[in-house]
Structures are given as C-alpha cells and as structure tokens.
Amino acid sequence: MxxxxxxxxxxxxxxxxxxxxxxxxxxxxxxxxxxxxxxxxxxxxxxxxxxxxxxxxxxxxxxxxxxxxxxxxxxxxxxxxxxxxxxxxxxxxxxxxxxxxxxxxxxxxxxxxxxxxxxxxxxxxxxxxxxxxxxxxxxxxxxxxxxxxxxxxxxxxxxxxxxxxxxxxxxxxxxxxxxxxxxxxxxxxxxxxxxxxxxxxxxxxxxxxxxxxxxxxxxxQYCSTIHVSIRGAGPGVEEVAKNLGLTLENRENGTVTIEASNNDQVVEILNNLKARDIKYDGLDIRKANLEEVFLSLTGESLTTGGEE
Amino acid sequence: MMDAKLIYANLIMLLKEFHRNKASMFFVLLFPIILMLLFGFIFQDQGEMEYDLLVQDLDGGPNARNLTAMINSTGLFGVTDVDPSEEPGQYLIDHKANAMLIIPEGYSDQFDAIMLSRTTGLPVNETVSVKIVYDPANSAAMTKIGILNSIIDGVNKGASGAPDVLVLEMETTVSDDFEYIDFFAPGIIAMSVMTTALFGTVGMNTELRQKGILRKLATTPLSRSEWLLANILYQLCMAVLSTISILLVGMGLFGLRPHINLFLPLFVLLNVFAFSGIGMLITRFVKDADGAQAAANAVMFPMMFLSGTFFPLETMPDFLKTVANFLPLYYVNEGMRAAMITLDEGTLMTSTVILVVLAIVIFVLGVLLTSWKHD
CATH class of the missing domain: 3.40.50.300 (P-loop containing nucleotide triphosphate hydrolases)
Known part of the structure; x- marks a missing residue:
C-alpha cells in the first residue's frame, strides 16, 4: 500500500x-x-x-x-x-x-x-x-x-x-x-x-x-446488476426471465435486457436460451457503471444538478 | 517579501499583451490626443481672446473712426466694417453673427460739441450714444458687450482728460503669458493618466477575474503585492505613453511651452500609484464587472469636474472648493500646473507631500486588504 x-x-x-x-x-x-x-x-x-x-x-x-x-x-x-x-x-x-x-x-x-x-x-x-x-x-x-x-x-x-x-x-x-x-x-x-x-x-x-x-x-457494492441484452431475440425470451424470476426490460429497437444480479444467473440465462433453442442476433453482457451506482445511491442522475 | 523578477515577468507579459492588442493601443494613445485636440481648439480662441465684431459706421467722421481704431487696437476684437445701407437685425441673421456696433449719424459732431462745452467749464448733461444690436441668446454676444462697455468706460475717462488709460488697462488683462492651453494641458495629462490607471486597472482585473485567471494566479507563488506592483508599473508605462502624446500635440499644434522638470514624471508616477491602487481596491470589493465600472465612474466624475481640470476652481462656490481639497486629483492638477507652468515651489511641495502620503496609504491598503483567497 x-x-x-x-x-x-x-x-x-x-x-x-x-x-x-x-x-x-x-x-x-x-x-x-x-x-x-x-x-x-x-x-x-x-x-x-x-x-x-x-x-x-x-x-x-x-x-x-x-x-x-x-x-x-x-x-x-x-x-x-x-x-x-x-x-x-x-x-x-x-x-x-x-x-x-x-x-x-x-x-x-x-x-x-x-x-x-x-x-x-x-x-x-x-x-x-x-x-x-x-x-x-x-x-x-x-x-x-x-x-x-x-x-x-x-x-x-x-x-x-x-x-x-x-x-x-x-x-x-x-x-x-x-x-x-x-x-x-x-x-x-x-x-x-x-x-x-x-x-x-x-x-x-x-x-x-x-x-x-x-x-x-x-x-x-452498490449496483451489482449485470445487464444481459439480447438483440433480435425470438419468442420465448420473456419466459426465460420469468422462470428465473428476473426483471426483463423491452427496448424499442427490438432488444430485450434481462437484469441478472450475479454471474451464475448470467450463465443460467444463456443456458436457458440454448435449451429452449431461442434464436437471437446479438448478445451484450455489461456490468453496471458508476452512473448507475450514483443513481442507486441518490436516486438522482449525475449529469443534472445546479451550477457549482 | 517582493521579488523583482516576478514583478518583471508580469510587467513583460502585460506589455506583450498590450502591444498585440491593437484596440487597446489605439485607445491609450488616441484618447488623450482627442481630448487635447478638442480642448486645444476650443480654448485656442479664448487664449488669444479675439472676438469678431461687426461695426456699422453711419457717421464716417473722425471721432467715429477714432472709436473704431480704439476698439481695434485693444487686440480683443477683429473688427469687420458693415456697409451703412444694411439693416442691422437682418444682417446679423443673414451672416449668422451675434453682435453689431452701430455708430449713429452725427456722432462725431455731437462728440466734439460735448468736448467743447466741457472745456468751457459749463455743466453738461448731454451724452452721445452708440448702439449695439445683439442676439440675447448668444453668450459670446454678452462677453462682447462686457468688453465694449469697458472700452467705452475708457473713452469716457479719456474724454475727461486722461488719454491712453484705456489702452494700458486693457493690455494688462491680456498680456499675461498664461494662456488657456497652459492651464489646460497639465489638467488633461492629470486626467488622462487618472482615467487610464483607474479604468485600466479595474477593466483588466475584472476581466482576469471573470476568466478565472486570477484564480489560477492564486495557485502560484506570485504574491498579491507583486501583482499589485506589476499592475502599477504597467499602468505607469501607459501613463508615460499618453503623457508624451499629449505634450507632443500641445507643443506641436497649440504652442504649449511647458517647463519640463523632474516634477512632471513624479506627479505622473504618484497619480498612477494612487488611482491604480484605488482600482485594485475597487476590484477587490466589487466583484461584478458592471458594478466595478460604475464604482470607477463614481470615483472619476467628481475628480474630473471638481479638481480644476476643466474649470478653474476660483469660479466655484466655496463648499465645492472645500470638497476639491479632499480630492487626490486636485493635488495632481495643482502639482502638474506648478511643475509645468508656474513653478510655484510652495504648491509643488504641498502636492508632492500629500500625494506621496496618499500613494503609500493606498498601496498599503491594497496589499493588506486584497488577497488571492476567496471565501
């Protein structure tokens, strides 16, 4: 140190x-x-x-x-x-x-x-x-x-x-x-x-x-959510999230995002997709960023607020 | 406490910026020149005190011609003859003139008759009159009437047997070397230097504050007193430039012949110290740019009008004269005038002492009261 x-x-x-x-x-x-x-x-x-x-x-x-x-x-x-x-x-x-x-x-x-x-x-x-x-x-x-x-x-x-x-x-x-x-x-x-x-x-x-x-x-510590974004996923993806008890968010551009709280859940999501033979065009797995940490800590966005 | 090298580095930096800023160069040099030209031309005539006077001689006799010659010989009037056939009022309007002296027909004969009767010793109540037609709204016409009255006064005395009194008297009032331009040039220098130092300092420091440059300077080892002194020296350079341009214009165009001695640069220096220092104090206490400009104006205007820059203090009411005694620029004006024109030692000493004390007080206040730190 x-x-x-x-x-x-x-x-x-x-x-x-x-x-x-x-x-x-x-x-x-x-x-x-x-x-x-x-x-x-x-x-x-x-x-x-x-x-x-x-x-x-x-x-x-x-x-x-x-x-x-x-x-x-x-x-x-x-x-x-x-x-x-x-x-x-x-x-x-x-x-x-x-x-x-x-x-x-x-x-x-x-x-x-x-x-x-x-x-x-x-x-x-x-x-x-x-x-x-x-x-x-x-x-x-x-x-x-x-x-x-x-x-x-x-x-x-x-x-x-x-x-x-x-x-x-x-x-x-x-x-x-x-x-x-x-x-x-x-x-x-x-x-x-x-x-x-x-x-x-x-x-x-x-x-x-x-x-x-x-x-x-x-x-x-503050925002361990892992975002699994699935682009162009076929039908049945909602089922996957539901079975695992995870939140699913539908995006307008045809991408759905499932929020996993740890790595094991990510693996389970992927296994489930494969098991159900759900086709998709692309996959993006992203950890939370500091913006989300700030949001979860304060309920506010970093980029708003008065002048210093 | 102060480091000459740091002050020098700042002075060089400020001069470099000035040198590359065509607009500010233009104003530092041009503003005093314009003032000098303006007032130079305005007071050029008053310096020589020659007014135009129209004279319509309806008499044409020897006494009438004598009167015209007498008016001419005072040097106060440039006489223009007007043809007897002209109608005076219309003539004034047509020629945009403001006063015409009319010598009536029979003036010569009447004048002789009165003189003759006087020599016989008989009491005479008779008078002879000349007439002036004038524009009452014009102040120059009033001045002309005033002067004519004193000439006529002289004629009356002459008529009672003491010739040439008139001529002598009038000459004493105009033959003094002290012309308006002499009264004016030191005042213009004092005022230009004050304005440059005060507004230059306030303008630059509020700008640097707004840009955050002062905040950056606060994080360097440069001390406040070093910065203050560098500012003053920079303003001194500006003051020297404007003083030189005023002197050149005054000497070249208006026949200004000032005494050049060490007191002139001394008063310029003290002037800069005092007003640059006041400028620093203003920017310390008035953070906002417009407010600082207003404060600088509030300092400048009473100085300009009550310190004897434009108007001699003798013409002012007593309480304003008292006020003037508390204005720094008053002592700069007095001192400069003494240094350049009258060489009056008493005034030189009083002004120097008062201004040195003032400059030191302001500088010390500037060092003590201003700090890089903000709350």
Missing part, C-alpha cells in the same frame, strides 16, 4: 446558510489517480480549492504532502500543480509564452518544449491562446499546471465542455501523467472519465461523500 499524500478530516465549508461541504474525510494515496465524482453543486470544487489553499475552510483538518494547509501555504503551492475549473489564460500570449510566463512565477526553468511535447502541443506552440480550440486550451492549462514539476496535480473538471474527441485527447495526457508517477486529484461529473482514469473514486453528493473505493468495488 502506498503512502497517504492528502489527508482530509472532518472538512466543513458553510456559505451563509448553505452547507457546501458537510464534514467529509478521505485519504488520497501517492501515485494514484483519485477521482472526486459528483454532480455540479455537490461541493467538489469547494473541497478541492480548500486543499489547494485558495479557499478557507469553516472547520476541519487538511494535510497535504505532510503539511498543514493553514500554515504552509507557500510551501504547498510550490509542490502542487493546479488546473482550475474553467481554466483560461491571457488571450494574446502564445502557447509557449504562456507556459514560460507561469514557469517564471515558480522561478523554475523547466524544459518548456518537453512540457509541450508531453501535452501534445508542440505543433501549436506559436499560436495565440485566444485562437486555440477548447481542447487545446485545456491542454495548455495542464502544461501550465506542470511547470513546477509538482508532486500532486489537481485537475478540476478538465474535460467539461469538450467534444468527445478532445476529451479523449485530454485523457491520454492524464494517463501519461499517471505513468510519470504523479498523484492526480481529478474532479469530474463524467462517470466515464472516472472509470477510465481513476484508481480510487469518491462519490460526493450534497456535501457528503456517499461512497468511496475502486470503480469495481463501488459497482460490486
């Missing part, structure tokens, strides 16, 4: 009447991608900004890199990298100048070209920031978060508002960071992002952490 690099205990943040963060506690292990998953307004950004030392907690303890956030602000800032939510930068600096400017603030002398290579921006290095697409801008933000060779990188909603292609490009960059051994604190409301990238997921809703574990632990 690797070392704990961030330790949060009983963290509370109250705005006027609103309790944004309700006494949460969690640990982040060194070298892992930790995902803070929750809908907008759940308290993700508030929490992460408190850990980054740019917001003050109402109460609670946060230790990061062995340092207390209340006492060692400057030391902490030198050792972490931050991509803030909705990152933006100076319109009329080029990509290279932007990275250079931020590296000067840390008085470091990183190999800027190597950094740009790492986030795949080499060919855009001389373009003005204002002329970049959303995905490229986010990658500039990630490069900027790396100028001080930080031990922990905070990425607050790094792919919000990006198209699927740009999102995958940003994911590739994050995977590369993980390989280089950095600890990554990721906040997101995209369950797919957490599934693809995270070693450890904490699900936050209305200021409380309601579940914490690896993706498969969370799924096994």
């Amino acid at each position: 690797s070392e704990t690099i961030i330790q949060v205990r009983g963290l509370v943040k109250v705005y006027d009447e609103l309790i944004a963060v309700n006494g949460i506690s969690f640990d982040v292990k060194e070298g892992q991608v930790f995902a803070f998953l929750g809908p907008n307004g759940a308290g993700k950004t508030t929490t992460v900004e408190i850990i980054e030392t740019i917001r003050t907690a109402t109460s609670g303890q946060v230790n990061i890199l062995g340092l207390d956030i209340k006492k060692n602000r400057t030391d902490i800032l030198r050792r972490i990298g931050v991509l803030p939510q909705e990152f933006s930068s100076f319109d009329r600096l080029t990509v290279r100048e932007t990275v250079q400017y931020y590296s000067r603030l840390f008085k470091g002398e990183p190999d800027i070209d190597e950094l740009l290579e790492l986030v795949n921006l080499t060919e855009h290095r001389d373009q003005l920031y204002m002329n970049l697409s959303g995905g490229l801008k986010q990658r500039v933000g990630i490069a900027v978060a790396l100028v001080n060779d930080p031990e922990i990188v905070f990425l607050d909603e790094p792919t919000t508002g990006l198209d699927p292609r740009a999102r995958r490009d940003v994911w590739d960059v994050i995977k590369g960071l993980k390989k280089s051994g950095k600890t990554i604190f990721l906040t997101t409301h995209y369950m797919e992002e957490a599934e693809v990238l995270a070693d450890d997921v904490a699900i936050i809703s209305k200021g409380d952490i309601i579940a914490h574990g690896t993706t498969s632990q969370l799924i096994d």
Whole structure:
C-alpha cells in the first residue's frame, strides 16, 4: 500500500446558510489517480480549492504532502500543480509564452518544449491562446499546471465542455501523467472519465461523500446488476426471465435486457436460451457503471444538478 | 517579501499583451490626443481672446473712426466694417453673427460739441450714444458687450482728460503669458493618466477575474503585492505613453511651452500609484464587472469636474472648493500646473507631500486588504 499524500478530516465549508461541504474525510494515496465524482453543486470544487489553499475552510483538518494547509501555504503551492475549473489564460500570449510566463512565477526553468511535447502541443506552440480550440486550451492549462514539476496535480473538471474527441485527447495526457508517477486529484461529473482514469473514486453528493473505493468495488457494492441484452431475440425470451424470476426490460429497437444480479444467473440465462433453442442476433453482457451506482445511491442522475 | 523578477515577468507579459492588442493601443494613445485636440481648439480662441465684431459706421467722421481704431487696437476684437445701407437685425441673421456696433449719424459732431462745452467749464448733461444690436441668446454676444462697455468706460475717462488709460488697462488683462492651453494641458495629462490607471486597472482585473485567471494566479507563488506592483508599473508605462502624446500635440499644434522638470514624471508616477491602487481596491470589493465600472465612474466624475481640470476652481462656490481639497486629483492638477507652468515651489511641495502620503496609504491598503483567497 502506498503512502497517504492528502489527508482530509472532518472538512466543513458553510456559505451563509448553505452547507457546501458537510464534514467529509478521505485519504488520497501517492501515485494514484483519485477521482472526486459528483454532480455540479455537490461541493467538489469547494473541497478541492480548500486543499489547494485558495479557499478557507469553516472547520476541519487538511494535510497535504505532510503539511498543514493553514500554515504552509507557500510551501504547498510550490509542490502542487493546479488546473482550475474553467481554466483560461491571457488571450494574446502564445502557447509557449504562456507556459514560460507561469514557469517564471515558480522561478523554475523547466524544459518548456518537453512540457509541450508531453501535452501534445508542440505543433501549436506559436499560436495565440485566444485562437486555440477548447481542447487545446485545456491542454495548455495542464502544461501550465506542470511547470513546477509538482508532486500532486489537481485537475478540476478538465474535460467539461469538450467534444468527445478532445476529451479523449485530454485523457491520454492524464494517463501519461499517471505513468510519470504523479498523484492526480481529478474532479469530474463524467462517470466515464472516472472509470477510465481513476484508481480510487469518491462519490460526493450534497456535501457528503456517499461512497468511496475502486470503480469495481463501488459497482460490486452498490449496483451489482449485470445487464444481459439480447438483440433480435425470438419468442420465448420473456419466459426465460420469468422462470428465473428476473426483471426483463423491452427496448424499442427490438432488444430485450434481462437484469441478472450475479454471474451464475448470467450463465443460467444463456443456458436457458440454448435449451429452449431461442434464436437471437446479438448478445451484450455489461456490468453496471458508476452512473448507475450514483443513481442507486441518490436516486438522482449525475449529469443534472445546479451550477457549482 | 517582493521579488523583482516576478514583478518583471508580469510587467513583460502585460506589455506583450498590450502591444498585440491593437484596440487597446489605439485607445491609450488616441484618447488623450482627442481630448487635447478638442480642448486645444476650443480654448485656442479664448487664449488669444479675439472676438469678431461687426461695426456699422453711419457717421464716417473722425471721432467715429477714432472709436473704431480704439476698439481695434485693444487686440480683443477683429473688427469687420458693415456697409451703412444694411439693416442691422437682418444682417446679423443673414451672416449668422451675434453682435453689431452701430455708430449713429452725427456722432462725431455731437462728440466734439460735448468736448467743447466741457472745456468751457459749463455743466453738461448731454451724452452721445452708440448702439449695439445683439442676439440675447448668444453668450459670446454678452462677453462682447462686457468688453465694449469697458472700452467705452475708457473713452469716457479719456474724454475727461486722461488719454491712453484705456489702452494700458486693457493690455494688462491680456498680456499675461498664461494662456488657456497652459492651464489646460497639465489638467488633461492629470486626467488622462487618472482615467487610464483607474479604468485600466479595474477593466483588466475584472476581466482576469471573470476568466478565472486570477484564480489560477492564486495557485502560484506570485504574491498579491507583486501583482499589485506589476499592475502599477504597467499602468505607469501607459501613463508615460499618453503623457508624451499629449505634450507632443500641445507643443506641436497649440504652442504649449511647458517647463519640463523632474516634477512632471513624479506627479505622473504618484497619480498612477494612487488611482491604480484605488482600482485594485475597487476590484477587490466589487466583484461584478458592471458594478466595478460604475464604482470607477463614481470615483472619476467628481475628480474630473471638481479638481480644476476643466474649470478653474476660483469660479466655484466655496463648499465645492472645500470638497476639491479632499480630492487626490486636485493635488495632481495643482502639482502638474506648478511643475509645468508656474513653478510655484510652495504648491509643488504641498502636492508632492500629500500625494506621496496618499500613494503609500493606498498601496498599503491594497496589499493588506486584497488577497488571492476567496471565501
């Protein structure tokens, strides 16, 4: 088991009447991608900004890199990298100048070209920031978060508002960071992002952490349903479900989905199909995802909710 | 606490952005030039104080010609003769003029008669009159009447046996080197520098806040005081640009001949420090962009009108003069005028001391009250 690099205990943040963060506690292990998953307004950004030392907690303890956030602000800032939510930068600096400017603030002398290579921006290095697409801008933000060779990188909603292609490009960059051994604190409301990238997921809703574990632990624990989707199935498939006592859902496109609660039931479904000689065109067996975990925990969807 | 390298890195970054932003370059240079041109042309005439005056001489005698010559010689009027056959009221309308002096027929003879009777020592109640036809809605006409009255006053004194008094008196009021443009140029510099520093700082910082750039800067080791100082130095560069353009326009087009000494850059610097600092404080407390603009306007307008930029304070009611004593721009104006025109040492010292104290107070407040952290 690797070392704990961030330790949060009983963290509370109250705005006027609103309790944004309700006494949460969690640990982040060194070298892992930790995902803070929750809908907008759940308290993700508030929490992460408190850990980054740019917001003050109402109460609670946060230790990061062995340092207390209340006492060692400057030391902490030198050792972490931050991509803030909705990152933006100076319109009329080029990509290279932007990275250079931020590296000067840390008085470091990183190999800027190597950094740009790492986030795949080499060919855009001389373009003005204002002329970049959303995905490229986010990658500039990630490069900027790396100028001080930080031990922990905070990425607050790094792919919000990006198209699927740009999102995958940003994911590739994050995977590369993980390989280089950095600890990554990721906040997101995209369950797919957490599934693809995270070693450890904490699900936050209305200021409380309601579940914490690896993706498969969370799924096994909170939503073990296995979806067996049968495309173009002949008559008799309803019988199969009925005999096994399982729920069957009819889809409009001619696909029926039977919800199994464990692997044995899946095997039984398949055996039954074969025994009754029911023909079908295609078969898809899928475990539940984090979206469904969230749904089963809160009764709400991840992607709805107010602005944070 | 402050690191010169960090301040320098920020200054270079801001200048680079400015240099690449054609629109902002245009406004930093053009706004003061337009102001200078505008007020330069408006007050050019007042500087020389020459009004056009129409004179219709229905008499044509030697005394009438003397009066015209006297009006001419004051240097206050450019006299245009109007043919005796013209109807004055219609002529004014047709020529878009606002005042015409009419010397009636028989003026010369009557004038001589009165003079003659005076030398005989007999009491005389007789007078001779000239008439002015004018447009009562026009303020220039009123000014002309005022000046004509004082000329006539002079003629009366001359008639009582003291010639040339009139000429001397009038010359003392216009021969002063202090022209309107001289009064104005330091004020324009002070105001342009204030506007650039105040609105430049507020505009840039609210924009950076909205874009989330300030939030990003908060996660770097850059301190608030370093950022504040980099902003002030950047605004100082802008101020130097606009000051130079105003001086060039003033000297090139309007014959401005200011004294150039170290007090001029000193007041520009103090002006920037004070108003850039006020701008920083505004963006600290008024988070919303429109609100911050409104707050900056609320700071600017009283300064503009009550600090003696456009109107000399002497013409204002006493309580407004008192208010002016509490406005920083008043001391910038006074100081700049003293530095560029009058070289009055007392004013230079008072203004310098007050502004240095103010700049330090605002800077310290800026450092103490503004923090990267948000609640």
